[in-house]
Amino acid sequence: MNEPKKIVITGASGFVAKNIRKFLSLNHYKLISIARNNFKKYKNEEKIILEKYDDPSLLNKIKNVDVLIHLVGTGKQSVDSDFESINVGLTKHFVNLSKKTKIKKFIYFSGLGVSSTTPLGYFISKYKAEILIQNSGLNYTIFRPSYIIGKDDLFTKYLKKQIQNSSIEIPGSGKFLIQPIHINDVEQIVLESILEKKFDNQIFDLVGPEKISFKDYVRLFSKNSDVLVKKINLEDAFHRAIHTSSSEFGVDDLNLLLGGFTGNHEKLKEISGIKFQSILGLLKAC
Ligand SMILES: NC(=O)c1ccc[n+]([C@@H]2O[C@H](COP(=O)([O-])OP(=O)(O)OC[C@H]3O[C@@H](n4cnc5c(N)ncnc54)[C@H](OP(=O)(O)O)[C@@H]3O)[C@@H](O)[C@H]2O)c1
Missing domain, CATH: 3.40.50.720 (NAD(P)-binding Rossmann-like Domain)
Incomplete structure (x- = not known):
């Protein structure tokens, strides 16, 4: 266009x-x-x-x-x-x-x-x-x-709030994967999708270049703080999410996290040609 x-x-x-x-x-x-x-x-x-x-x-x-x-x-x-x-x-x-x-x-x-x-x-x-x-x-x-990371995103807010209570909880094994993407990369891609015909009538996974387990992401996230990272069993995690309607991280958020969804970054990289932020980079930025 x-x-x-x-x-x-x-x-x-x-x-x-x-x-x-x-x-x-x-x-x-x-x-x-x-x-x-x-x-x-x-x-x-x-x-x-x-x-x-x-x-x-x-x-x-x-x-x-x-x-x-x-x-x-x-x-x-x-x-x-x-x-x-x-x-x-x-x-x-x-x-x-x-x-x-x-x-x-x-x-x-x-x-x-x-x-x-x-x-x-x-x-x-x-x-x-x-x-x-x-x-x-x-x-x-x-x-x-996937999880879009930037200042004040929901996922980071959820982790930061836990840090304030001096521990981050990992539901279950924490081995499920995430593939976060930085908001600056998202902004750039949205603009390209407006201007460039090659994005027309297509579906793209909006995912970053790296996949990481939730537990490794949390470890990197909390690296420079003396926060305790602890595993909690899934029954407790779901019980709390089900019974605390005000909970920022609800039942559906837990379902998505545990689902370990990852996507096709190559398709996005090829079409956009942008240099994506790494996980370490996006953690620094947020
Ligand atoms: N952020 C992510 O990591 C992520 C990941 C996957 C998919 N998405 C999708 O991307 C879109 C934007 O995400 P976001 O992170 O910016 O979400 P967000 O901060 O929760 O914003 C979503 C907006 O939807 C509107 N909305 C929510 N409930 C509504 C209701 N009952 N009636 C009318 N409007 C309502 C609100 O608009 P106003 O309050 O401004 O009226 C709200 O600001 C959403 O569709 C989300 O599902 C986001």
Whole structure:
């Protein structure tokens, strides 16, 4: 695509959205950012604050836009906010709006491990969202991210919070793999996917260059602190996650972590041509 006129970003106050908005703003792109609550605005950015996304005024506000980056999503369920209504329902809503406004590119963040055979509710909702996008006739790029690491990401916050309590717990053996990617690399790839045709109508695993076991990652993370790293049995980990609804790391987070999902970095490396941050590099940065 030639330089896009305007880019819409949904879920604007989330971790990924905040970083992508800042990056695109610094690169002089015009943005329309949508969230439920007020947030700090960047240069070249219009804000839309909506309590409910079915507000009929929205269609008019996002006409004349070329790209929509859909970052609304939840990894946690409650009575008021479940996977089907948020991950599937709101994707359907923005796909429909994008069709009406004839958007030239729809970018979606799914999840690493999503497949047609997944038994996990979170992945099922992301899979259904992917199918809606693929069947929409819109030009799309779907990313399936691993843990995205940067300042204030959820995964790092979870580990830092434990450090404050002077120990990090490793559920089970800790041997399950993760393949984290740095937010700066994600920002760069999202921009490339807007500008370059070779990303059109494709799905990419959004994963870093290295796979590492959770226990080794935690050891590196806590290397310069005198924090205790201790294994806890899975029964205790799940019991706590199930019975503490306020827990930052819930049952679905544990399922994903223990699933040990890794992806195809080579495809991303080949198409993007960027030099990715190593695990040591991203740990330093966060
Ligand atoms: N970060 C990662 O490591 C990672 C990994 C895999 C997949 N992803 C996916 O990437 C996307 C962005 O992730 P993120 O880390 O930036 O997540 P995040 O910080 O939790 O942000 C997600 C945004 O979704 C919106 N949202 C959540 N629940 C909602 C509800 N009930 N109604 C309306 N909007 C709701 C919120 O938007 P507002 O509060 O701004 O309105 C929130 O800021 C998500 O779809 C996530 O599943 C992220």
